[in-house]
Structures are given as C-alpha cells and as structure tokens.
Amino acid sequence: MADWEGGIISNTKGPQSSTQNTGVLTLNDHMQLKQAARLQLTPIPSATYPDNEGLRAPITVTKTTTTADDSSAYQVYHNDFDSAAAIGTTGRLYIAIKCTTGNGSFGNFYNDLCIGGIQLTSDDYSTLDIGWAFSELTDYTAWEYATVTGMTSAAAGYENLDDIQDAASQTWPSCVAGVSNARISRATGTGSTLTGANNGISTDYSSQNAGTILGSGDTTVDQANNTNFMYTESSGSGAYMSNEWWWIRSPEITLNGESNKNISISIHAFSREALQGGVDISMKDAADNALLRWFWAT
C-alpha cells in the first residue's frame, strides 16, 4: 500500500509556490501537510511547571500580639516535584511571595515572611539532590532576585512567571546580604515588631554541610540560634507594595534525571493580629490570595 493518500485537490489552502494554483497541492506539499498534522499530535513539552500561575504553598500564618520576633519552629511545606523533574533536567526554581498585608496607617510592615531553607530530594527522602540553608551565605547569594517588581513605585506588580520574566529592563542579580525595603533580604531578627522570625534554621540542611534531609514526617523544623534567614523585608506606609510580589529564583540546577523528586520549603509566617478600620491588615494566605507560589522553569 502506498504511504500517501489520493486526493491532491484540496478545499483548503496549503503551502504554495507562486506558480501554483489555489487549492492545488503537489504530492510533496501534501506529504508536508500530513507530516505537520502528525507532529501536532505529539504534545509539545511545557517548559514551566505547573503552569504560568505556579503552585501555591499553603501557609499557616501565626497571628500574634507579642511584639518580639518569633522563635517558634518553621513549618515545612512538602510537595511532589516529579512532574517538574520530568519536564527537563536543567532549570530553575522560581518563587513569588505576595505582600498580603493592608496598606493603612500601619503600612505593610507585618509581611516579613521568612524562608529558612529549601531542599530537593528523592521522593523517598533518601537522597538530597540539593539543599540550601539561607544562613549559609553562599546558599543565599546563589539565589537571584528580580529587580523590577513594581514594589517601590506606582507601577503594577508582576503576578505570574511570564510577567516577571518579560518585565521591561528586568535583571536577576545575586541576592544581597543585608536588609533593604521591598527587596528579598537576609537577617537574623527583623526590624519590625510583631512579624518575622528570630533566627533561621541549621546550616546542616545545606548541601554544603551535613546535608540533613527534612523528611516527610518533618512538618516543622526548629530555629537555630544565631542563624540567618531569607525574608521579604516590608516597611513603610506607602501603598505600593500591597498586593504585589517579591520574586526570587534559584541558580540553574541540573537534576539527576530521575523523575522522583520532592521539594520542601521551610517557611515562617508570623504577623500581627490586627484590624484597622475593620480590615485585616495582617499577613494572610488563602487559595485565592496565595502568599507563596513556586514554579519550575527550564
């Protein structure tokens, strides 16, 4: 049987040279169309996981009336990373953190969300692919932050991955040690009462050190004395940063090719219990108002 079909007169316009009559396909043209149709049946691998809107890490925000920085344990978010790993073995993690505090007289300063560390492990938690503990300075400076976020101006924020990547004049320098408003910062303790952690987590959770794995049963991890964390420094009564996003991304990672991955993120969310004018001005997290989302992009 011939591997082409008859009917070279088509009622749809195909690829033509200037010498061809409309609706008349050469055999070669016809075969090209058939091949293109076959190719369309093959899904084109997405370069982003899970999608342009990311995956929310549900976070329990501890509301407080205690002014001091909080010393309670970080909560550990776990998620299956398999699908992301299957997309490609080299890429970056992206994280978007939203300023969900109110913008009344107290401004935005209850939104110091802290990240102690991030790990990628095998799904049985036996192998650590890579672990960052942000008290380890080089773990922190290996990550990069978006310089164009809209948080310091009247410009709109950038909610999704395409938005932040395509922002005009966007750059991604290494995270800067120290503290600056509206920028991902690194500290032990924060400049604000009623929000933020007192310390980070042990540097043992870094690949550079012991590489201790946060297992599936580890839903919390204690703070370690005199350690630093990565956090979203938010200050001031300016309304700009409310409902906008800090963005960070990992260094480029080459996974080991096994599509059995888990991700864990150690998060500390501590915020003032407060209403102002009937409006909750504390940091918050909800399905339709995600405080932290993550992405994988090749």
Place this chain on the structure above:
Amino acid sequence: MVLGDIMIAVNQISIDNGIIDFTPIESIAKGDYILLYAGEGILELESPSDASLDTWVAWVVNSYNMLPNTTATATLDGNKMVLTANDDNDLEIYLDLGSL
C-alpha cells in the same frame, strides 16, 4: 541604622513599660526609617541625613510629641525614649526600623 555591619533588628532594642532603648544602634544614615505606634499615635519618619544617635532620638521624641490626639507623652532620657500615659494600655508599642 546599623549595629556593627548589620541592620538593626528590633530584638536588639529593649522595649519595656513604655521605655524604648535605642542605645544598641551604632549609626543613623540618611534614609533610615522608623515607624512607631504608641498611645494611639502613629509616627513615621525618614532621616533626611546622617545623624548621631542622640540627635536622632531627640528628633524622634520631639516629633512624637507633635502628633495630634496621642494619649501618651514622650520624654528623652539619654538614648531612650520614655513614654508616659494615664492608662498602661496606651503604652503598647509597635516599632518598625529599617532603611527605605
């Protein structure tokens, strides 16, 4: 607003019974920022220049006392800001320090 080579954290500032001790702050730079809530008053200041700590604390105290409708009064004690009020509930203090 630094302590050594790091930004000051509020856990290094003693806040007790209406007294805020700013002594650990080693330097004040232009752009350093304070937001202080006490006695129903909200004070937000950004330092217009580098300053010595005692000058800066005096400026904060004087600025606080210029706020309308506060229920507390601030006085200066060295590098400490001392707030007094008729009701202890008015001595609840929230503080945000940083650099804008």
